[in-house]
Amino acid sequence: MPALDNFSHVSLTVSDPGRSARFYNKVLGTETVRSFGGNAGERLEIVARGNMMLALRDHPExxxxxxxxxRIGLDHVALQVPSRDELEAWHASLLAEGVTCSAIEPSPFGLHLNLKDPDGIAIELFTPSP
Structure with a gap:
């Protein structure tokens, strides 16, 4: 098979790309790196943090x-966190920002913490089992 290095980005359809970009920037520490479009057509905001990049776009139709x-398509976006201590720091940070989230919960694969973006898209912060 030809090589694949990693995910390039995840593209999410949202109702308001600007609002979603502000949420991801504030809550997950991303920053907006590109903005495209305007009132007449599709809008696109690209936010990034390290190697993680999210494209946030609307489709007016x-x-x-x-x-x-x-529905067929996206179930949730999972972002890996390096340790339980970091996951606990995320939990405290989310609560301090007033973001509704789950407690840290164990699963057969590791620990996870769940939240939703402004459109209700599920986001999982995940620490794998050692």
Missing amino acids: TPDQSFDPC
């Missing part, structure tokens, strides 16, 4: 403006 993880 989308009839249903709500996220549902049970």
